[in-house]
Structures are given as structure tokens and as C-alpha cells.
Amino acid sequence: MHRPLTAEAEVAEELAAVRPGLLSRYTAALPGARAAVLSRLWRALAYEPLPWVERREPGRGSLVLRLRDGRRLDGPAADPYRTDAYVTAVRLDGAAYADPAALVRDLAVPHGPAFAAELGHSVASSALARAGQPDGPAGGRGWPRHDWEWEQRVVDGHPFHPGCRSRPGFSVAEQLAYGPEHRPVVELELVPVPAARCLVAGAWPPRLRDAGRVLVPVHPWQAAHVLKRRGGARLAAHPLMSLRTLAVPGGPHVKTALSARLTSSVRDISVASVAASAALSAFGEELAARTDGLLRVTRTRGAVTDGSPDLAAVVRESPAAYAAPGEHVVPVAALAATGLPGSPAWLAGFTRLALTAGLRLLELGVALEAHGQNLLVVLDPSGAPRRLVYRDLADIRVGPARLARHGIATDGLPERIVTDDERALRRKLFGSLVGGALAAAAGSGAALRDALETAVRDLPRTPDLRALLGEPLPVKALTLMRLSPGAAGDLWGELPNPLGDSPW
Template identity: 70%
Template sequence: MDRHPMADAEAALGAELGVVRPDLTLPYTIALPGARAAVLTRLWRGLVHEPLPWVVRRDAAGGDRVTLHLADGRRLHGPAVDPYSTAAQVEEVWFDERPYARPARLMAALAVPHSAAFAAELDHSAASLALSRAGRRTATASPVASWEWEQRIVDGHPFHPNCRARPGFSATDQLAYGPEHRQVVRLGLAPVDEALVVGEWPQWLRDGGRVLVPVHPWQAAHVLKCPLGEVIEAHPLMSLRTLALPDGGPHVKTALSARLTSSVRDISVYSIETSAVVSDFMTEVAARTDGLLHVTRTLGAVTAGSPDLAAVLRESPETYADTVSGERVVPVAALSTTGLPRSPSWLADFTRLALTVCLRLLDLGVALEAHGQNLLVVLSPSGAPRRLVYRDLADIRVSPARLARHGVPAPAMTGRIITDDETTLRRKLFGALITGTLGATAGSTPVLGEALSTAVRDLPRSPDLDTLLEGPVPTKALTLMRLSPERPGDIWAQVPSPLR
């Protein structure tokens, strides 16, 4: 039976808490069962819906159960999974006639290629999630700045089994740097004699002829292995490596060479080299949305020639909200904390706004990766969704052929951002927007289906919209990607359309 008190990562974090924060030891222990179930829920969703090569058949049983038949004859049994649900909780999955409540132990028992390494990540994800929940504070007032909204997000990615995996981060590191713990982070300023600078790098980040590169303290200690030196204070955002400078200042994206969810969060030289071109291009394209979309412009970017030592400065999302009149800028991932999506009319209005903007840009030739972290919504004082703000342009896709049809010059660049492949463009947008933004905000297939049905009545028909309406919907195969380290880049699954 899967009943052992604590797994390795859980025990290690618990032991460290006993030294550095003994007041959190009991809340952490109490939070562990719920954290395991949250990670197991995300893992089971992936096992049920992703094209895993060792699953040969899936059978529904009575409408509320599903059986997975493995290539070697073994079977997995568990509850049916709504691919858009954020509320359902899977407490137990049966494998080879044994119940498993631990995602890491289930993955280890499956013994498929690369399952041991993934099991360790799942173990860490559950432990870290329990720590995040144990350290959460009761909100006493409505947030003002967008970074305050981000720090309300405790559980991380709504669908990724590694929703809180932070390998290499001790309990002390997580308590110091995790946005959900609401600490101020002291960024080091590393002087670099020979750096590639793109855009305008501010004078206060220079020392004579040298450029000062903001460095995350974890990066300084574990990768660069250097003291912080001169420091600046900043508020960590949900991506962990991006932070908001005080008093409405710009956001600074730092290199963080740790694997969080799926990716190592360093900053490629390519993204620095192309940052100004992409920012200027997207500012011009956003101007074609009649004020419904703004992008946070890249102010400056710098690299010392290594993805481990680089930084990007970009505008704060508050730049595009009239905060004096009471407008608020809320990351989509934090909308569930507002209670607004519980209103069907509000959700339909937000869905209509998001689809209108994103489909218009896709028709022009730009596919946004519009998930809950990159996309923010400007709310009126009464909470109505007025317009969108998009940040972090590193992973958009741009189609020169589509741009040419509208007489829009393509940006003067090459590389992974540029593609005319229709499937790639639609996957990039719909894989983030429908599941990661609208699905996670709605929280279930029926609610999402109703919002989409209402919203699409007002949208002009197009081949892109027809593709979405006909379904199925592309979504990243997050579990398969972690079990396929030999395959770089995204791997895709398909989930049923909420409209069918």
C-alpha cells in the first residue's frame, strides 16, 4: 500500500523547516496530503489525455472511471478526467491492483523510460507545493499593484504535474525567493566589461564603462558562484526569475539556471539579440487592435555572452492602466482569486475580449503564447474586462506570409520565432489561450463551453476560428515532455473541444 509517511523530498524539506522555520513544520505536514493529491490530479490528467507511447488503449467505465491499458498488459484505473477542470481532486489511482496516492510512487512503479527522474521531480513538486500552502498568508486587502496579485498564486501551473517543482531550491531558498511567500529579493549587480547591450540600458545600471547586470541571488550562489556585491531590492513575480522594481518601476527578467516546471530559466543570447526588434515590431502590431491590447515594451537587454548571465528590463504592466481612476491590472492566472469568473456574463465578456484580440493578431501573422502568466487583463473599477496586456515576447511566433497579406513588414530577423507553418501558429496560440487561459479561468468544460458559445457569436468567421470551433484543441503534452528528454521542444496532445 502507498501509505509511507513521507517521501525523500518531503522529509528533506520537513527536516530543514524544523531548523529554519519550526513554526511551519506542522502546517507543512498538514498540507502534504492535499499537495500530493493536487500533483496526482495533474499527473493523471496527463496520463489520460496525452499520446503516451506505452498506453495502447483507454476505456471509459460507467462514465466516471477510465482504464488505461499498457503495452505490457498492465492496467491503470482512475476517475474520468475533465481536461479543463481546476477544481477536481484525484485522491487515488489504482495500478496493478494497488492504490497509489503518491504521484512519485505511481510514476516509479510504472517503470517506463525516464520515469525515475520524473518521479523525483514529482516528489519535489508535492513537497514544494505543501511548503507553499503552509506558508501562505491570509490576504487582508485587495492588491493594488499587479505583482501583489501574482503573489496570491500559491499552487503554480494549473495543469503541469511539476506545478511547484523547484529542484535545487532548499526550503530556505523557497521561503526567500518564492513569490507566494511575499519576500523582497535582493538582486546582485554584476559588473561586466564586455557585454552585448540592446536597447537603452539605464545609467543607474552602469559603473563607468562597465554594465551592471542584475543577478538573482540563487543564480549568484549556485551557478555563478560569486558574491552579490551591490544590490537592488525587487518583488518576485510568479515566474520566480522576473521581479518588479519598487514604486512602479520596470520589471527585470533575470537568468535562473534551474529547471522550473519544464524549462531551465536562463536567457538565450538569441533572445537578447532579437529583443529590441521583436519589441518594436509588437508595439506596432498591437496598435492595430484599436486599443484592446498593449505589450510591455522591452526597454533594454544585456548579456555577457552566456545564458547564465543576462537580463532584460521591460515596462511594468501598470503602464497601461489608469490606476488613478481605479483600473487594475491582474494576471490571468490570478483571476480565480478575484471571484469574477464565477459570473457567467463576466466570463463571457473576458472570453470575447481574449478571443477577439488573439484571433485578430493571429490573422495578422502573430501567434501569442497567451497563457495565464504572459497575459494580463485591465479591469475597470467595477471589475469589467476592458483590455489586455501581454508581456514576455520571447516565445511568440511570427508568420511573414500572413503579415504580407496585410501589407505589414516582417521583422528583420530569423530563428525560431519566424514560421509560416499553420499548425505551429495555431498550436502556439490555442494551446496557451484555450487551455492555459480560458480553460483554467473557467475551471471546467461545461463552464468554458458556455462562455465560448456566447463569445463566438460576435466574432467574424475565419479559418483560424473555424479550426477552433471544429476541434479538437491542441495542448502541450506536459507529462510526455518530461518523459522525453531526448526530444527538444514542445510535444502536443489533443483534448476535446468544449464546444462539442
């Protein structure tokens, strides 16, 4: 009886067949990829409200987790805001584990086997991504000329999610063909659907219409695996960080339906989101007009569905539309590739800009999902942060009571994003902006603390800012969510306030 291959071995076997020249680099990248995923997992074990962790005992440079079944898990002191691969091994009852998938399997917690499989895929895909870089994961290539090239610099995926590169259902050949970190050109299938059968919101581009039919851009993975159809006209595009959203050279960004689980979620496009897309886009424009130029929101040009979440697409403008000559629009997740956050002064200036814009919108009644993929910064020719661009309003939260005080209506917005719960509004913004975008840019708790201390000095002391400064920081409990498949919606945890005992 043969034992099944691990994800690492499966990828190696496929890689030897489709791209043998990368095999040695892939093998060399595996230890670093394991450490990168294990570091993300250790953060979750150290801070998330996992029901099988009895208590946590911090020591000098170490952390001990006492599990409810009596076992002991030892590792280094955990910095919840650190992004480098600093955890190379932990010990479970004295046995050392460098492989996060093996650790989760042997923890034997509810729903652990499926999560362990995801972690194995995350390690293997991370090593594959690293192996495909021309000069290491981040640098050596100068500043990009095209917007999609910034997205290709994000090699390791989500900075705090252990499933940062999990792509179940994607073969090695498909990862190489469609993953932005591998820098491919992707040929979108243009599937013709009679216009009478479609729900179309906004102004669907004339180039994507043909004699009474709507041409729906379909990702080739979706066409092959879900729709089971190939052929017809195609549209060349470059994949962005989310993989299912692509940039058409000289044109818009196209979000496609991709009925596969990437990181945490299945990336299809619901009928409701298509129906609400025009209203959300108009709402975003009204919000941006109230930020005194600090932030712009990319506009949705059109959206279409045939009534199925498997065959739908959204066309929106590129964030590059908001760059003046000589400026760059950079996703916050790609800032590490610029080296700019290494300057404390630069990081503090960017933090001030991001907090000012985010808190101003929260005061109006809108909490952005301002993580490093949705939030972009406009850099002037010297590299200074000047303003922000936000894309994808699908997961924001809006408070109608706050909005009404400012004369802003919520007509046409999806009910699922509307709430007057102050806690829900604050944790949406604080968790994504501070616990996500700013923490990832800073790369450590110490750097984040210094940037925040400088940035908040001149900010108005609103109730929202006082809550941010004086309470634990809410963040999504990403590992708990993966281990709770029956739970609906987001699950949340709390991190130590990055300002600690600061007098702010």
C-alpha cells in the first residue's frame, strides 16, 4: 500500500514534467516557504481564540501554549505584527516541527486534517512562487512601468494568513499559467450570451458586445473546470494579486468568476453583487468627493451575469487612472518591494495619510476593507505618499445613522453591508487597515508602534480614534475561520494594541 504524496512531493512531480528547469530552485525554496507559513500559523496559535488552547504562558523570548488535552506547544515569542519568516520550528511535547501541515495533523484538532492539507498546498505553492522569481522574492527589477507589474511583486501572498498561497484545484501548470507572481499573459475566454438572458448593470463596454449578445470574460480555469467550454474570441490580460482580476493593457481591470477556494474564499460573483454594482460605484464617488482629495475610489464601468455566480464579470477602471505623470499607484501589499517602509519618516507619513482618510470616512459612516490588496497609495516622483486609491467596495460596511447625519443616503446598497453597530464598523476598518495594511507595511510591532505614535499626534481625538488607541486591536481570526467550516460570516479575535502603554 502506497502512502499518498505530500503536496510538496506532488508539486515536485508535476514540476519535473512541465518545467524541469525550476525543480532545483523549488526544492531550495521549500525550507523558507515552510518557515513563512509556520510563522503565520504561530501567530494564529499565539493570539486567536482557539477553543483547544487552555492558556498561553509568555517567557523571555519564548511562548508556551498549554492545550486542553494536557499537551504543551513551545515556540519563540510571537510578534503579531511581524511579517518575516522568523519561526523555523516549534515543539509539541518535545517533538520538533518545521512543517506546518505536519504540526496541524498531529495537533489532531476538529477539522484539522482539511486545514493541514491547505497548509501543505500553501507551502508548496509558496515555494513554487519563490522559485519563479528572477532575482529573489522582492527585488532587483527596478520600478515597474505597468500597474500589473506591481501586483506581480507580491510573491508570498497574504502577510498573516497561513493559507497565503493555498490554491487547491490548480495544477502546477495552471499556477504557472495564471498566477501573477509568475508574470503570465492570460487569454480570457469571451463567452457570448444573449443579452435578453443577462443582467447588466452600468455601461457594459461596446467592445464586449456582439450582435445582440453580451461577451462575458471568463477565466480560462473557470472555462475548463466549471463551464466545461473552450474556444471562441479571447482577450489578453495580466493577472493581478487576486488572480481572478486581470488588467487589460491600456484598458480596464476585469474581475472574473473563479469558483475555486483561494486563501479562504470561493471567488465567484453573486447575482446580488452585480445588481448592486452601479449603486455601490456611485456611492464610492460621493464618498471620495468628501475626502478633500485624500482618497479616490475606482469606478465600476459595468457588470454582467447570466443569473449564475459561475458566469459573471465586473469591469472597473484601473487605479492607474488616478496617477499624474511621474507618479506611481502602488498596492500597499507591494510596498515592501519598494524599500520605502524601511524609512521611519516615510512609514509615519504614510500611516498618517491612511489613518486620516480611513477615520474621516468612518466618521461619515463608512468602514473600508482597507487591506493591502484593496488599498493603494499614490507616490510622487520622489516616492513620497500623496493620496490613496481604494478599489472593490463589495465588503465595506456602512452605518446609515452616521451617513444620515452627513446627508448621505444608502439607497440601493446591499443590506448585508449596512449596520449601525459601532463595533462592527470599527473592527472592519481597524482590522483591515491597522492590523492588515499598516502592520504589513511596517513588518514588526516595534515599527508599527513608532509609526502610529508619530502619525496620531495631530489627528482629531474623535471617539473612533480613542477606541483605536485605547482598546485591543480587532482582527479576523483567519485560522479559527478555516477550522470552523460551519460558522457563518467572519470570526474575530483581538491583538495587543500596537501602541501598548503609550499615553495616547
